Amino acid sequence: MNNCETIRDSIGSWLDGELSPSASESVRLHLAACSDCSMARQQLEKLQLVLKDQLVAQAATIDFMPFWRGVQQRINQKRAWHEDLFEWSRGFLTAPRIAWAVPALIVLLLALFSLDSYLPGRGGRDSFASVESIDAHGRSVALLREDQTKTTVIWLYQDQEGENETAEEAAKSGPTF
């Protein structure tokens, strides 16, 4: 890149007053000596002037009181609740936030599912033991579920012949649920 190209790339920043003092001085000296770059500077200045003039001229036609009445009308107008909600969501739910929220929500859901599986005794149907099959060989048997402690109980009642223990007491006092 030759010196003129470098200088022309810097003319805008120089006009804006954003160059360092030493860089600014280099540009100034070059422009004083180079007619092509000086022409480029004039073109840029004219461009900015035309643009600014257009807009300044238009702004000068805006009367304050009618403008303020327009603003006041909006302030005094009662807005529906959903308009406020919509406005809030447009400001809050920006694209980057949504882009982060979606994977964060997925990770959170995964964590909750995993927690549910790994924490012992957490509520729900799955914390009960389930009896798949039972053969009490002719005896009476009861299958019970105690909700408070999530306990499955298989209760064997004494048969008529009794067992070799003192069955009487035990039979009288079977569990009551």
Added chain:
Amino acid sequence: MKLLKKLPSLVLLFSALLFSAERPGGTAEKNPQSVQVTIRTILAGNKADEFDAKLKGMEQQLKSLKYRSYRSLKDDSKTVPWQGSQTFDIPGGRTLTVAPQEFQDNRIAVKIRLTQGEKPVVDTTVKIPNKGNFILGGPAHEGGVLVLSISAAAQ
């Protein structure tokens, strides 16, 4: 800066990989090596009001059986291989045989047989939540009834 812009997509991809690799509720699961089976033998009765302090952790479970007294008789814990079995001595000349069958959905399917001498009292297959328990009770013993807490934990 480009990486930062890609970060939400990377998080999403990572989540998807994590989900597919680490689902504990999946149907095709690798079985654990063995099962730790613990049998707590308890004597329940109505002759007195008594609650053995050793059974503190099971208080709510046992009290739901509505007996007046609960006394710990023995605790027994054995490691049982899958498709294998182990036998536990139960007071009153009884035997409890436990045979783990399958591990699925974080639940252990076990086959259980309670015998009185040579005679089978009950055969049952129960799916126990991993590290959970169930109760098998009713056989008469010393004026009360035996209550067996059977728990299983995959290892």
Added chain:
Amino acid sequence: MELSDSELVKKSQAGETSAFQELVSRYHQKVFMVILGLLRNREDALEVAQETFFRAFRKINSFQGGSSFYTWIYRIAVNMSIDAQRRQKRNPLDFRESMDDVMAAQNEVAKDPFADVHDKELREKLNRAINDLTPDHKAVIVLRTIEGLSYKDIGEILGCSEGTVMSRLHYARKKLQDKLRAFL
């Protein structure tokens, strides 16, 4: 004695509508110029400018004073202009016609140093060239040209670094110069 912007903001936050009116009086033309520079349509720019101050009024309590009032109001104005640009359904021909009306009105009401045919053509070409810029590039060139804002202030308004402002300005100016070289 004239109150400063921050004093007027404090009074507005306390509920004094007259203080807010004074702020509108100070900045309505500048805000309008920025929005017109972005939207290139007078009626739309008026509408959006009024809406900008209305939004500023509703959000005045959230203005903490971390930035100056004018960078804050310009930020609202630019964001609302970008939203309005997205909603605009007009075709490019309508844009040129709108700004032609603008320029005709300008000739009637203001002493125009460039009132000859050559400069009229320059302005037409300038409108088209600016409309061809992306919203980001349009915003930096309008904010710098109208207000002479520093790169730091422009960066604050647009939510980007000074380096980004510099490179966008350089790109926008280069594009405009390339398209308008014959007329400059």
